[in-house]
Amino acid sequence: MDVSMLSLLAKTTSMMEYLGFLWVVQTGLELNLWAEMETARSLKELMIIHPEWDEILLDHWLEQAHYMELLTKKNDFFQATKLAKAINKYRSLGLEALYKELVEHWAIGFAELPRLITKQRAKLTLEKDMEEELIAKASIASEPFVWPYLRSKCQKEQWKSVLDLGCGEGRYLKILGSEFSDLCGVGIEMNPAVAERAQEKVKEHDGRIRILCQDIFSLVYQQKDSLLELGNFDLCLLNNSIYYFTQEQRIQLLGSIREFLKPGGQVGILTAVRKGSPVRVFRTHLPQNLMSFFLACHQGFEGLPTTEEIRSLLLQTGYDDVDMAVMPLGTSHYFFARKTDECQETSR
Numbered sequence: 291m292d293v294s295m296l297s298l299l300a301k302t303t304s305m306m307e308y309l310g311f312l313w314v315v316q317t318g319l320e321l322n323l324w325a326e327m328e329t330a331r332s333l334k335e336l337m338i339i340h341p342e343w344d345e346i347l348l349d350h351w352l353e354q355a356h357y358m359e360l361l362t363k364k365n366d367f368f369q370a371t372k373l374a375k376a377i378n379k380y381r382s383l384g385l386e387a388l389y390k391e392l393v394e395h396w397a398i399g400f401a402e403l404p405r406l407i408t409k410q411r412a413k414l415t416l417e418k419d420m421e422e423e424l425i426a427k428a429s430i431a432s433e434p435f436v437w438p439y440l441r442s443k444c445q446k447e448q449w450k451s452v453l454d455l456g457c458g459e460g461r462y463l464k465i466l467g468s469e470f471s472d473l474c475g476v477g478i479e480m481n482p483a484v485a486e487r488a489q490e491k492v493k494e495h496d497g498r499i500r501i502l503c504q505d506i507f508s509l510v511y512q513q514k515d516s517l518l519e520l521g522n523f524d525l526c527l528l529n530n531s532i533y534y535f536t537q538e539q540r541i542q543l544l545g546s547i548r549e550f551l552k553p554g555g556q557v558g559i560l561t562a563v564r565k566g567s568p569v570r571v572f573r574t575h576l577p578q579n580l581m582s583f584f585l586a587c588h589q590g591f592e593g594l595p596t597t598e599e600i601r602s603l604l605l606q607t608g609y610d611d612v613d614m615a616v617m618p619l620g621t622s623h624y625f626f627a628r629k630t631d632e633c634q635e636t637s638r
């Protein structure tokens with residue numbers, strides 16, 4: 291057989307394996323089977339618990355999960371492996387939202403690619419559940435890597451007031467508030483359903499952390515005074531939200547944020563980045579570039595920035611001392627930069 295045909299077949303079968311993993315994990319999450327399978331159970335027992343379910347399909351699910359080393363099998367009894375237990379343990383840390391996003395949105399969105407590229411159809415719009423749930427929840431998946439870095443940075447820089455633009459569920463403000471008892475924060479989130487969950491999360495901080503349900507742009511441009519009344523900030527975070535803005539909006543926003551920062555104040559941009567050329571050994575750029583591709587299929591989104599774009603954006607909009615840290619696994623990048631000294635600027 292032609293070698294290229296052979297390699298194509300090999301790629302195709304491994305792709306099917308990955309897709310199978312995605313579907314099996316997502317189904318287990320949705321039907322809460324990972325929790326149920328922490329106890330060893332046979333198909334018969336499962337059917338007694340769920341008499342209305344399709345026995346043939348459940349049998350196939352158990353078999354696939356077993357092949358994928360997510361379930362062990364002893365006689366007729368299946369039980370969750372360590373990997374499956376981790377799925378259940380970390381489901382609320384972004385994992386469940388991420389799998390749902392991949393299965394229910396990415397597949398359908400990418401199926402439209404030929405018509406999108408040839409402009410035979412309008413760009414996609416984000417579905418309601420993506421806007422209200424999945425995007426904000428899935429971004430929590432990077433928190434275990436990001437938080438230790440942000441915490442040590444906060445300790446070193448002694449930030450006392452933080453503005454979080456596009457704060458989502460308010461997780462970072464919540465943990466910053468818990469770790470640093472003298473830290474105050476304001477989170478801005480435009481989606482009412484997400485802002486409400488954020489509000490709920492930070493209420494234990496007795497008013498030290500506030501959430502405003504507002505569009506960043508209306509606040510920064512039309513209601514600037516009400517934001518200035520909240521005081522100036524040591525740090526302004528744009529965590530996993532920069533990709534919501536066009537290049538022009540990014541320039542305007544970063545320029546305007548300077549006004550709300552104290553002298554020497556900093557801006558922190560957490561984002562996955564699009565990589566220029568493929569890295570052959572650890573192919574960590576693949577999912578990021580695919581995410582960028584998926585975002586760009588939607589109205590108002592231009593995809594993820596590259597590291598060079600963020601660097602030059604910061605320098606261009608009045609920041610210096612740019613520092614970039616690559617988070618473990620190489621997906622998220624954290625950029626910090628300091629507001630340029632006004633005197634330094636006028637003397638240029």
Ligand SMILES: C[S@@+](CC[C@H](N)C(=O)[O-])C[C@H]1O[C@@H](n2cnc3c(N)ncnc32)[C@H](O)[C@@H]1O
Binds near residue numbers: 505
């Ligand atoms: C991917 S989530 C990230 C949430 C959080 N910062 C994190 O890292 O976990 C981005 C959030 O930004 C919000 N957002 C996007 N554009 C916004 C705007 N113009 N004003 C306010 N919030 C915005 C979205 O609704 C979404 O909840």
